[in-house]
Amino acid sequence: MSGSVRASHEQLAEAAHEDVLARAELASLGWDRDAVARQVNQGRWALHGSRTVALHCGPLAPGALQWRAVWESGASAALDGVSAMQAAGMTGFVEQHIHVSIDHRARFHPVSGVVAHRVRRRVKDEVLTNGVPRVRPAVAAVRAARWAVSDRQAALILVLPVQQRLVTPAQLVLAADQVKGRSRRALVAMLVQDIASGAHSLGELDFAVLCRRRGLPEPTRQVLRRGPRGRIYLDVEWEDIGLVVEIDGSQHFAGLAPTDDALRSNAVVLGRRMVLRMTLLGLRLAPEEFMDQVCEAHRQRTDGRRLAG
Structure with missing residues (x-):
């Protein structure tokens, strides 16, 4: 001793x-x-x-496993990706492994239950050391989206920390610009802009282009109507057949927005219109499935008006 x-x-x-x-x-x-x-x-x-x-012989607690992952992975290691966000308090995502990032030049010995990702350069002050060493949530979210197994999972990983107020949309946009990498670069940049800007990025999405590809007439955008609390704007509408499509950005899920949206949709339906709802991220990830529904709704409303006439 x-x-x-x-x-x-x-x-x-x-x-x-x-x-x-x-x-x-x-x-x-x-x-x-x-x-x-x-x-x-x-x-x-x-x-x-x-x-x-x-200091015992039983199984390790989840937090202890995080410390073990960092220590065993080497001096430059820190929790990253989903694991860093979970350490910061994120819920609603199940991951079988613990993710760490290490310097690309560092020596690494495989650790059971741990996935190590080599990073060429870290963002300034990205690693937090109060508690288990971990990457800041915004940076971790961007990396996790690039490491995800699918585009759908990448979108979920970016949305969850914003919804749970672990990061702000502005922090996510900045991190997407700072964190370099080749995987899903364009998709991640597009998704974080959608999350940050919400429904008014509809012009960027160019819903009309998707309609033209399907042979649908171009709808009217930002249609002004009167609702239970005054004026309301509908994202797109085919006014001749009473078909409305509402595309919800991230701001539609915060605070009292769901209540306001419900009142607005009910008012439109009571005015004898059909309303289809979709999320902006969903339209990014599954455009064909959503447009199939739009086409079917357009056909039904068109046939109904023809029979009624």
Whole structure:
């Protein structure tokens, strides 16, 4: 043992992170490799890799697994992607592995249950060190979207932290500009702009182009109507057949917006119009499926007006 005073078990428990400590931390508290080995051999502690020591012999808690992932992955490692957002409080997403990012030049030994991503350069001050080392949520969200298994999953990963107020849309836009990478570059840039700008990015989406591709007449945009609380604007409408399409951006899911939207839609329906609703992100990810529904609704309304006439 070194000449330093050995911390008591109570002091170790106080210094531990979810009942785990790194070997370097234990050494600074007076517990060298031989002292740790005796606790392990006596069945009091357990090793979880070359750097992680649990002060018990049971399974590790989720938070302890995050610390282990960082320690075992190397000095440059930090939780990243979905794992960093979960450490920041994000819910509603299930991931089987813990994701970390490491410097692209760093040596890495595979760690069970951990996916390591090499990054060529980090954004300035992106790693938070109060608690388990983790990447800031906005940067982590952009990286997670690029690492996602599908475009649909990428969109969900970008939307969740905004909905749960872990990041602002502006922070997400900035992160998308700062975080370099080749995977899904165009899609991520488009999605974060949609999330930030909401429904008024309808012009960018150019719904009319999608209609022309399907042989539909071009609808009228931003139609002014009178609703239960005064004037309302409908995103698009075929006024001759009473077909309305509402395209909801991210602002439609915040605060009292769903209530206002329900009142508006009900007023339109009571005026004997058909209303189709879709999300802006959904139209990005599944345009053909949504346009199939628009075409079917247009056919039904057209046939109905023809029979009524």
